[in-house]
Amino acid sequence: MAGEATIINVAARTSLWLQPHRIVLILIAIGLVLSAIFFMRWDWLPQYYEMGLLGIWRSLWILAVTCFLGFLLAVPLGLAQAAGPIWFSVPAKTFCTVIRGTPLLIQLWLLYYGLGSLFPQFPWIRESWMWPYLRQAWPYGVLALTLSFAGYEGEVMRGAFAGVPKGQLEAARAFGMSRWKIFRRIWLPQAIYRALPTLTGETVLQLKSTPLVATISVIDIFAVSSKVRQDTYLTYEPLLLLALIYMIITGILVFAFSKIEARIPNKVG
Amino acid sequence: MSQGHGASAMPLGPIFPRHACRRRCRRRLEPAIRGATLIDALLSASAAGIIELLSYNPPGWGGKLLFGLLHSLEIALGATCLGLMIGTAGAFGKLYGGPVVRDLLAVYTTVVRAVPELVLILLLYYAGTDLINQLLAALGYQRLDISGLAAGIAVLGFVQGAYSTEVIRGAILAIPQGQIEAARAYGMSPGLMLRRITLPAMLPFAIPGLANLWLIATKDTALLAVVGFEELALATRQAAGVTKAYFTFFFAAALLYLVVSLISNFLIGRVEARSRRGMPSIKEAR
Numbered sequence: 001m002a003g004e005a006t007i008i009n010v011a012a013r014t015s016l017w018l019q020p021h022r023i024v025l026i027l028i029a030i031g032l033v034l035s036a037i038f039f040m041r042w043d044w045l046p047q048y049y050e051m052g053l054l055g056i057w058r059s060l061w062i063l064a065v066t067c068f069l070g071f072l073l074a075v076p077l078g079l080a081q082a083a084g085p086i087w088f089s090v091p092a093k094t095f096c097t098v099i100r101g102t103p104l105l106i107q108l109w110l111l112y113y114g115l116g117s118l119f120p121q122f123p124w125i126r127e128s129w130m131w132p133y134l135r136q137a138w139p140y141g142v143l144a145l146t147l148s149f150a151g152y153e154g155e156v157m158r159g160a161f162a163g164v165p166k167g168q169l170e171a172a173r174a175f176g177m178s179r180w181k182i183f184r185r186i187w188l189p190q191a192i193y194r195a196l197p198t199l200t201g202e203t204v205l206q207l208k209s210t211p212l213v214a215t216i217s218v219i220d221i222f223a224v225s226s227k228v229r230q231d232t233y234l235t236y237e238p239l240l241l242l243a244l245i246y247m248i249i250t251g252i253l254v255f256a257f258s259k260i261e262a263r264i265p266n267k268v269g
Numbered sequence: 270m271s272q273g274h275g276a277s278a279m280p281l282g283p284i285f286p287r288h289a290c291r292r293r294c295r296r297r298l299e300p301a302i303r304g305a306t307l308i309d310a311l312l313s314a315s316a317a318g319i320i321e322l323l324s325y326n327p328p329g330w331g332g333k334l335l336f337g338l339l340h341s342l343e344i345a346l347g348a349t350c351l352g353l354m355i356g357t358a359g360a361f362g363k364l365y366g367g368p369v370v371r372d373l374l375a376v377y378t379t380v381v382r383a384v385p386e387l388v389l390i391l392l393l394y395y396a397g398t399d400l401i402n403q404l405l406a407a408l409g410y411q412r413l414d415i416s417g418l419a420a421g422i423a424v425l426g427f428v429q430g431a432y433s434t435e436v437i438r439g440a441i442l443a444i445p446q447g448q449i450e451a452a453r454a455y456g457m458s459p460g461l462m463l464r465r466i467t468l469p470a471m472l473p474f475a476i477p478g479l480a481n482l483w484l485i486a487t488k489d490t491a492l493l494a495v496v497g498f499e500e501l502a503l504a505t506r507q508a509a510g511v512t513k514a515y516f517t518f519f520f521a522a523a524l525l526y527l528v529v530s531l532i533s534n535f536l537i538g539r540v541e542a543r544s545r546r547g548m549p550s551i552k553e554a555r
């Protein structure tokens with residue numbers, strides 16, 4: 001993706017950064033920020049400060065958990081599509097198509113409202129140990145986001161697995177490695193190297209999907225800003241701050257991933 | 270779990286003892302319970318109920334869903350077209366514009382792609398309607414209610430514009446430099462070159478990315494439900510809320526979106542194949 005590259009390139013071009021017109025633009029930007037600080041109302045901040053931090057923490061937590069679980073799920077999904085027998089590859093492909101073909105919001109509501117309304121009809125579910133969790137909203141949010149990430153990343157991993165050169169695998173076989181060892185030492189690491197650049201984009205997309213869980217009553221940072229808007233009747237201030245928070249998180253994510261990417265061998269295969 | 274698990278689920282609890290889930294026991298129990306109560310209780314899972322709920326005419330909600338789908342498609346189509354226009358202008362600004370234009374466009378694409386669509390939709394919707402109304406008031410006109418359709422198209426189009434800017438910019442950069450030099454050597458004006466060379470030559474490179482954006486646009490229309498636009502996701506939510514058949518309706522909506530995606534995929538495949546005719550296939554080019 002050309003877009004991700006430009007974001008990363010911005011960091012590399014810092015030496016060319018301070019040109020005359022940029023200084024003017026930066027001054028204008030500073031002026032806008034200052035006028036936002038002084039002319040808008042921010043007196044609600046101290047009251048919602050802790051709630052906001054908790055919301056950010058929850059958003060990040062959801063992001064980390066769903067990306068991790070989603071990636072674990074994406075590896076078998078990609079492998080099944082790239083090299084699996086037909087009774088593995090067809091279900092995996094169907095899963096990816098369905099997840100990628102429907103809006104996340106609908107998936108989320110289908111799981112939370114749909115499944116959630118079916119569960120109480122089965123007494124054995126209501127009496128099981130899972131019931132206290134199934135009555136809350138966050139498991140559905142985590143499940144929906146995990147499945148979504150797995151669906152999108154599964155497709156990426158399919159390409160990554162298929163893209164590992166045959167010679168690498170043949171060389172590993174010639175070394176007498178077992179199939180599991182080939183997968184663990186050669187195939188999977190090289191596939192992940194290949195998938196890493198897109199992984200940055202997918203993680204940012206996943207971050208941008210997390211506010212959807214607010215629609216099923218999980219109190220993340222988006223829900224906190226909605227609460228501020230309802231309580232104080234302010235429209236712009238909470239939304240602008242929210243946008244800023246997401247931009248900062250995105251910036252940190254992109255920066256961290258570029259550091260990780262810089263560490264991997266850049267010539268694979 | 271407040272609204273979701275409604276009253277329709279309750280009567281089953283005391284009737285079935287815990288072991289009823291095992292198949293053998295249920296067979297023995299079934300005649301004892303009248304069929305009607307079972308169907309009532311499991312309304313969302315019974316075929317007759319589903320057909321009635323999804324029928325086109327008013328007792329069913331099928332018509333409302335299809336109407337919502339039409340709205341969604343209208344918004345997606347409008348947003349994609351608007352996004353394409355912004356994207357083309359943005360790409361040319363980024364490639365050939367002055368330093369200030371370039372920097373402003375870089376800010377635009379970076380910010381829009383870093384902030385969740387949901388936040389942008391809220392922000393742009395409020396800010397946009399507010400701005401227009403203040404402008405109208407300043408000019409001495411009356412306040413005006415901006416239609417959901419127009420606002421939805423404008424907001425999503427603005428978001429799509431940032432993504433298509435990057436797609437089109439990449440596609441223009443992928444055009445072999447010789448073609449542009451040749452056009453210049455023929456003495457074409459920039460406008461003519463754009464129309465005859467750059468736009469047609471970049472299309473094969475841009476179509477996969479733009480097709481992806483169309484799919485994203487169809488799915489992003491669902492987000493407008495959060496702001497209260499009358500489209501498929503909101504229609505589904507209303508239908509589900511009224512009938513309490515949450516699973517049925519959200520499943521039906523997911524199916525509708527999936528059908529749209531699959532049909533789009535099919536058409537995109539055809540268009541892509543056509544736009545690449547005469548070019549080496551992607552596999553050979555590697």
